[in-house]
Amino acid sequence: MKFLAGSEKRFFEFVSGLNDKDKIALICHNDLDGVASAIVVSEVIGNIEHLDFIEYSSDMTEKLAVEVKKRKINKIIFCDISIKEDIKKIEELKQVTDIVVLDHHRFEKDLNSDKIVYIKTETNSPACYLCYYLFSKIANIKNKELIVALGIVSEISYYQNKEFVDSVAEKYDMKMSEDINESEIWNITQDITLALIYLSGKTKQAYDILADFSLDKLGEIKKYSSQVYDEIERIKEDFNKNREVYSWGYYYKFSSRFAVKSMIITGLSMTEKESVFVFAFLKNNRMSISFRNQNRKTDCYKLALESVKGLEDTSAGGHIPAAGAEIKAEDELKFKENLIRVLGK
Numbered sequence: 001m002k003f004l005a006g007s008e009k010r011f012f013e014f015v016s017g018l019n020d021k022d023k024i025a026l027i028c029h030n031d032l033d034g035v036a037s038a039i040v041v042s043e044v045i046g047n048i049e050h051l052d053f054i055e056y057s058s059d060m061t062e063k064l065a066v067e068v069k070k071r072k073i074n075k076i077i078f079c080d081i082s083i084k085e086d087i088k089k090i091e092e093l094k095q096v097t098d099i100v101v102l103d104h105h106r107f108e109k110d111l112n113s114d115k116i117v118y119i120k121t122e123t124n125s126p127a128c129y130l131c132y133y134l135f136s137k138i139a140n141i142k143n144k145e146l147i148v149a150l151g152i153v154s155e156i157s158y159y160q161n162k163e164f165v166d167s168v169a170e171k172y173d174m175k176m177s178e179d180i181n182e183s184e185i186w187n188i189t190q191d192i193t194l195a196l197i198y199l200s201g202k203t204k205q206a207y208d209i210l211a212d213f214s215l216d217k218l219g220e221i222k223k224y225s226s227q228v229y230d231e232i233e234r235i236k237e238d239f240n241k242n243r244e245v246y247s248w249g250y251y252y253k254f255s256s257r258f259a260v261k262s263m264i265i266t267g268l269s270m271t272e273k274e275s276v277f278v279f280a281f282l283k284n285n286r287m288s289i290s291f292r293n294q295n296r297k298t299d300c301y302k303l304a305l306e307s308v309k310g311l312e313d314t315s316a317g318g319h320i321p322a323a324g325a326e327i328k329a330e331d332e333l334k335f336k337e338n339l340i341r342v343l344g345k
């Protein structure tokens with residue numbers, strides 16, 4: 001496995017330095033890659049004092065800093081979370097804990113220092129596979145192969161890690177097809193991803209089900225995923241009925257008890273690559289907006305910035321084909337005026 005930052009040597013020095021008195025926090029992303037990483041790490045290290053699953057944000061470590069103080073945490077392991085210099089409290093945490101980062105998100109600065117072991121792989125080597133690669137050198141964790149393979153597939157990294165995933169699929173008798181999207185392992189991955197959406201904010205419940213996951217536990221996962229699946233179907237029907245059609249594409253406003261906006265807009269925009277899709281999701285007087293244009297003719301990042309111009313209390317960011325913004329719900333009309341000013345009617 002190729003490391004873009006960090007070394008195995010320093011990682012194993014950290015692991016061999018662990019003892020019974022250490023109070024370890026394990027903080028992972030709340031998606032399947034993050035949960036699979038947590039399963040691998042806790043299988044080998046055990047005895048985790050504080051386990052949490054979080055969504056990336058610049059203030060995501062505020063809550064952690066409180067726990068560190070309260071529980072006297074002296075080691076933190078972050079998996080599948082992009083730790084950067086500007087993360088709030090990171091300097092403070094560095095003073096009182098040792099930090100290990102096992103991650104595959106893009107980064108600018110190598111943060112390795114005597115307080116941080118910072119291991120970064122290429123995007124196509126998901127965090128769970130990095131954890132598996134490292135920990136399988138010191139423990140037999142073959143029983144975690146299945147969840148790791150599912151994690152790899154969920155990160156759209158099958159083709160880059162085909163040999164490993166194929167061997168797991170064969171072992172568990174899962175039917176593979178030329179096209180990964182038509183393979184059984186893809187369907188299982190989708191079910192788990194939807195279940196994680198259902199259980200968002202309660203990721204530990206999903207972790208408990210997945211910790212010793214086997215294919216006969218799929219029924220348990222489907223109890224959750226089927227409800228999110230039904231909701232996605234409902235929203236797609238509603239989109240066809242209630243979307244506003246413009247010369248450039250679609251504006252669609254909706255709300256849901258599940259965080260399915262990105263999943264739906266990405267799926268729909270892939271089927272109509274020339275159109276610009278703008279989805280506005282209403283929640284607690286705020287409107288969270290997604291922009292998509294898969295043929296990249298419209299710069300969604302610029303569009304996001306332009307569309308919040310002149311409004312108060314906003315945020316906007318992203319890339320050319322996909323971007324996001326947030327505004328006050330009461331500013332919807334002004335937002336749409338901006339949108340039409342930039343894109344036309």
Ligand SMILES: [Mn+2]
Pocket residue numbers: 029033034080104126127155
């Ligand atoms: Mn990941």
